[in-house]
């Protein structure tokens with residue numbers, strides 16, 4: 053298969069689409085620490101078409117945030133392989149983000165105009181010294197309009213859109229004067245103020261109550277429908293995934309181990325890790341008073357290396373002699389061009 | 400709350416809370432004058448029966464943790480009674496006990512905290528952390544203490560060899576287990592679990608929930624289980640209480656509360672749960688406005704500015720929490736009339752069997768070994 057964006061050859065298992073906004077190929081990211089090397093991403097590939105929501109799920113430490121941060125070039129690790137092709141839809145131009153200088157003008161332009169990120173921890177992206185309104189206005193003044201009154205108006209508008217009850221007052225508040233949920237919404241407002249082509253949302257609702265969460269999800273759906281924003285939605289809440297995403301990538305130890313449409317992930321999952329994950333969530337009205345299923349053991353620590361399939365120490369279906377020795381390749385599930393899995397059971 | 404005694408036999412009740420209030424003063428200005436109060440807990444009534452799990456849910460800031468801490472007297476109540484049936488000395492009102500008298504009751508009431516990363520003292524070894532309550536109460540020392548700690552660690556699934564290691568060497572789930580071992584040390588009757596699994600990944604969350612359930616049946620424990628994940632609460636609780644701005648608005652057995660809610664706020668909360676089924680996408684009706692500040696709550700029913708069923712009386716009168724039958728407690732003027740929507744059971748989503756490739760498995764494969 054030839055890459056529509058660059059004309060380069062891509063692996064024949066990777067799912068690609070004509071209207072991909074971002075295409076990550078074989079991304080490798082390492083951290084060099086005093087305790088050793090952390091191989092955070094070991095060849096991650098995925099695409100997100102225009103206007104689609106890709107859910108990225110997996111246990112903490114599997115590399116979800118680092119994947120998002122790599123696209124933004126905000127990771128503190130070293131990208132040592134692969135590419136991140138980003139296509140700005142209005143211009144049709146494709147750029148390999150990994151080739152851009154981290155803090156150069158092009159990357160800054162992309163961060164301000166094309167790709168936005170909502171961070172796991174709201175205080176990391178809100179400046180405590182400025183009012184929420186000022187921070188949003190500044191972003192708008194920098195990238196969209198020079199007119200201060202217009203910027204103010206847009207800032208208040210967007211705060212209204214994220215469901216702030218009294219947007220004028222909130223605009224004049226400092227971050228510490230807001231509740232956790234309001235701060236998260238302020239940050240989302242900031243991320244949305246540039247009407248991004250791609251929105252990377254890293255656990256945007258994990259710290260929120262269900263009622264606020266429902267409101268934020270609604271907002272993101274509107275954005276997707278009205279502007280055609282593509283969303284990379286990082287979460288470990290399978291309920292949120294089911295409600296929000298078009299497609300899902302399941303990660304384990306720095307690799308995508310299954311990739312499928314939302315319906316296939318829930319109704320026809322293949323990888324033992326995906327299946328176990330789904331079996332371990334409590335479901336309303338099901339099996340109360342019975343044991344929940346759990347995955348034995350824990351994710352190995354990041355400094356260790358596991359031979360063979362990285363899931364084999366915890367996998368109830370592991371094949372002795374094979375799974376502990378040979379890393380399975382990513383393959384298409386028989387009869388499908390939209391469902392890939394990385395497991396010996398399907399090769 | 401006489402009805403609690405009318406319905407259940409009063410000896411079934413381990414803890415009964417009546418009119419409990421906890422107000423935090425708001426101080427301002429140079430002289431730190433008190434200019435108002437945050438009414439974190441504002442006159443709540445509930446009871447927990449022996450051996451059961453009472454779930455406590457509600458939005459952030461509604462007073463769940465403050466409730467948990469106040470009944471353990473980690474915070475001093477502003478008003479109200481906390482009647483605990485102590486196995487040794489019988490019923491006592493903890494709210495009236497002096498700090499020195501509390502020492503006698505303390506071993507029977509413990510707490511597990513939300514954040515497994517900050518709730519364990521990083522300078523103590525795991526052995527010291529788990530053994531501390533035993534040492535403080537003078538229950539055991541020397542080899543006996545060590546043995547008891549080893550036993551407790553074993554009980555929660557941590558190898559006793561790990562006794563000499565420090566908390567940072569453990570994962571979130573393991574730290575939560577250590578916190579549980581510590582809470583178990585003195586053979587408590589009641590454990591307040593304040594968001595014990597909120598910070599954990601789903602698969603680890605399941606391990607810890609299973610552990611809590613095992614320990615409950617083995618040691619006849621009673622739990623007050625505080626959480627904001629409504630699916631987790633549904634799974635683990637016998638009864639559930641819903642809090643809104645420092646006030647309990649509904650309390651009932653789990654089935655009634657989830658499938659036949661009687662309070663409009665409960666209905667709204669349940670509607671907002673994201674269901675793990677892509678074939679059933681819902682866009683819940685938005686609750687207008689925000690949770691009011693507990694420093695400045697609205698008049699009448701605190702929920703009235705957001706309630707779509709509100710009438711004039713709701714603005715003027717605060718509805719008391721009352722039993723509308725079968726121990727279903729509701730604080731709404733219209734509890735009997737309203738037809739509210741509960742959740743739907745999610746039994747239709749297939750639970751996929753794990754694939755097997757080896758020779759026919761010897762044992763049934765339905766359950767994943769934990």
Ligand SMILES: Nc1ncnc2c1ncn2[C@@H]1O[C@H](COP(=O)(O)OP(=O)(O)OP(=O)(O)O)[C@@H](O)[C@H]1O
Nearest residue numbers: 423437439458459460461462463464465466627693
């Ligand atoms: N020491 C304190 N001083 C002043 N106000 C406090 C104090 N502790 C708690 N509060 C306030 O009391 C209210 C209830 O707090 P609490 O911690 O009990 O909420 P919660 O229901 O446990 O919330 P969460 O779900 O976020 O843990 C909040 O408005 C909080 O800001």
Ligand SMILES: Nc1ncnc2c1ncn2[C@@H]1O[C@H](COP(=O)(O)OP(=O)(O)O)[C@@H](O)[C@H]1O
Nearest residue numbers: 083090092111112113114115116117118119354
């Ligand atoms: N600053 C860092 N130094 C060393 N390792 C790091 C650093 N940041 C992240 N990592 C490692 O990278 C891996 C992926 O982390 P992350 O993307 O944050 O996971 P997730 O978001 O899926 O929980 C983990 O093993 C983590 O320990």
Ligand code: SF4
Nearest residue numbers: 361364367375395396
């Ligand atoms: S490759 Fe083997 S160990 Fe890995 S998930 Fe598949 S069956 Fe399990």
Ligand code: SF4
Nearest residue numbers: 700703706713731732
């Ligand atoms: S008392 Fe009135 S405002 Fe309060 S929940 Fe009932 S109907 Fe709504």
Ligand SMILES: [Mg+2]
Nearest residue numbers: 116117172254
């Ligand atoms: Mg993360």
Ligand SMILES: [Mg+2]
Nearest residue numbers: 463464465593
């Ligand atoms: Mg709390």
